[in-house]
Amino acid sequence: MADYLRQMPHQGSADLARRPSLASRLHIDIPLLLLLLVLTAYGLVVLYSGSGKDMGAVIRQGRYFLLAYFIMFTVAQVSLANIMRWAPWLYLVGLALLVAVMLVGVGAKGAQRWLSIGGFRFQPSEILKLVLPMTVAWYLADRTLPPRFFHILVALVLVGLPAALILQQPDLGTALLIAVSGLFVLYMAGMGWRYIFGAVVLAGASAWPAWMFVLKDYQKQRILTMLDPESDKLGAGWNIIQSKTAIGSGGWDGKGWTLGTQSHLDFLPESHTDFIIAVLSEEFGLRGVLVLMSIYLLILLRGFWIGVKAQSSFGRMMAGSLTLTFFVYIFVNMGMVAGLLPVVGVPLALVSAGGTSVVTLMAGFGILMAISTEKSAGPR
């Protein structure tokens, strides 16, 4: 067995395999865990300021983190084989829930995104964020890699179904994120570059019809506002102008913790949720941004490392996709707040207040941990 052979030098050089450490037995990746702990702690410090020194908000977010860590550990205990086995079924349940949202969902501001079950509201699209890459990876894991054209088509259908349903809600941001997480699996699987470039060219070409026929007015407005925030100073451009002002006025040193004038005098919108990076930038300066960036980068590198070290192609594809998706969160949020990208509702990963994205992300890290502690005897 090739996998077995590949593991040989490791087994020879370390006695870890013989006597698995406690962390390994508990399916915990220590470096990743430490990085996540540093990140969430940093996030809570910023959140205290961003929420207007609201200790209640910090405690609430702390509870979300506790829950999320618990879910992460739980997910980490599940063997990759089971995760893989469940993937298609979870996918079908996810699709069914999305259809249910379409039929009986609740929502606000013209978008129908939520399912309400016994007073508990949740977004089925959130489940798909993990289940979709799992399903695509499950499908491709049994095929020869790099995938052939037919398999790519099947994978694209797998991606397209939930993405289309979410686009219907409408929730362009989530639809794109989910689609991208599936595409990352294809990328990691080694889909030919010609397909990738072809897709990029196709996407570019479809921009015009998308602008004309698909995008809603508010979405176009966001793009226009990003291109020229000054055009609507007190309306849609306000958020971007104020967040850029907050970031820029932080300088290198920052104004000091809880001393940001933009956020504390309410100029900054959503200062504890989507725009929290502006609070961090204003109060901790570029120094603080670079610290955050370093933590993120280390997490990303650890994620990629886990992928490289993974025992199975399913694990490799999942690790790569999860890591890249995590990166997309960071890139989109930081880019949007700094006026590089249009405003879409993407929180700053593990820093913005809110439970949903934290739970999803940490469940994803749970899968990463499961991959990193996967036994060599695991499925191919």
Next chain:
Amino acid sequence: MPEHIQLKDSHRETRINNARTVTAIILVLGMLGLIVSRYYSLQITDYEIYRTQSERNRVQLQPLPPKRGLIYDRNGVLLADNRPSYMLSIVREQVPDLEATLAELATMVPIGDSDLENFRKKLRHRRPYEAVPLRFRLTEEERARLAVNRYHLPGVVVDAQLLRYYPYGELFSHAIGYVGRINEQEVQELDQSDYRGTFQVGKVGVEKYYEDILHGDVGYQNVETNAHGRVLRVLESVDPKSGADLVLNLDIRIQRAAFDALGDSRGAVVAIDPRTGGVLALVSTPGYDTNLFVNGISSADYSALRDSPDVPLFNRAIQGQYPPGSTIKPFMAMAGLESGLVTPESTVPDPGWYSLPGDSHRYRDWILRIRGTGHAARVNMNMAIAESCDVYFYDLARRLTIDRMSEYLSPFGLGERTGVDTTNERRGVLPSTHWKRDAMGQPWYPGETISAGIGQGYMLVSPMQLAVATSIMASRGVRHTPRLVKSIDGVLVEAPLLEPIVAPPEYWQAVHEGMIEVVHGQRGTAKALAVGIQYTMAGKTGTAQVIGIAQGSVYNESEVSERHRHHGLFIAFAPAEDPTIAVAIIVENGGGSSAATPIARKVIDTWLFGEDSDG
């Protein structure tokens, strides 16, 4: 799907995965680099720009409106005050249910439909944290009622602002004018920065003329505000500089004497101190309560004032244009003397009428219908003034010609604005051939000169002009630009001196004697007012026709409607030997000068003897 013939090649898969991972890391690093460079450019390259912007965001310059200068009369009686006026406002964002709150407020204080309408109009244009006024000028009782109920009415605010208050409203309405809310046109004209935070501006009268001085200089405070504009703390402030206080030459005692003496009549009184050019009284009746205008007059109040047949908003004292009638005669006499056409002793035959050579039209003397004859066989200047002989002045006018008449009367300030320090003054008409050609495009007819000689026809004067002319007469040629304001913040304001009328003293003396004879002479036309008088008054009566009287018919006061009666005029100065006051009085439709003469007596008595000073 059957297992593919090509077996999975783990080495190849690992190699592909590793390559893809390396590519992904490079892409990730590149894109994170893009993000970092963006933050670098915002936080380091453009730091100054954003720091300034954030500072500007945070700190707002708020204007502190200056306190408007006060206005006093010459005795120190306060005529224009600033008083806190309480208003009821609503802060929209703090009110849970606006309609319910409005309904509840209506049970506590009367809220008119127009109040509500204005409120809703403003509500649409204000930010939700701004207080929108609902009711102005709350009474003490209303404030108390609101204070008691305030605890369960969130968002309901009672604010004070300093508003102009005129303790004597109507008495000084035409003398000092009023302030009102700044309107859109004024927004264009006023210095924007100076009027930030000021809501009222002088609209007419002294309040407008001295607007710059009364307004003061705006102050500022730098305040830290949040995004909703709420002030969190004051960082620094520059105090506003209050407007200067004005002391007027007006004397409330004389003002009141004139106002009371006019009573219900429509008319005007202007009194000037000939020594200084100071305006001692400026009354136009009816007046109006200037306080109505301060905070925006209601349309009902305004239309009542505007549509009143007595036109109370019309300032008769400076805008009224009346034929001077016989009050022109002393000035005509001076013109005659100066031109050398007459001497104090020269006489004119007086059959009771006058005709131009070669014309049968008879210009009648007013005495004709009373006595059926003239004043005397021959009339000299003294008698002509004392008895208001028309024939004497018909003859003088004809010989003088209209253009020279205009030339001699012009230095008395006729036909020109006096330049008094108030607004909306009108210039009257001093006719000449030139004037008629320009104004009417017609040639001058000789007959028009005859009526001009007794102050009829085209000639028009305002009471202010007449008072100034009388003052020049009283001071024997000293000409001042009249001044309402005596001092600004304690600094005396001298009335500007104009080039005097230089004439031999005996000329002035002769005319003065004629005017003294008007009051004190046996046959003086104003002798009725001299009863019990303890000083010498010089005066001249006048009557101005409102409607033309056909040749040969007779004016009968009881037969014409009140509005068509003659205007009664009187000019006077006293003490004649050393005049300290000159007055001009007009009583519209008073029937004749007898309506005006008693007013002069009261005004001058008050000035000379200081009756019942009011504090």
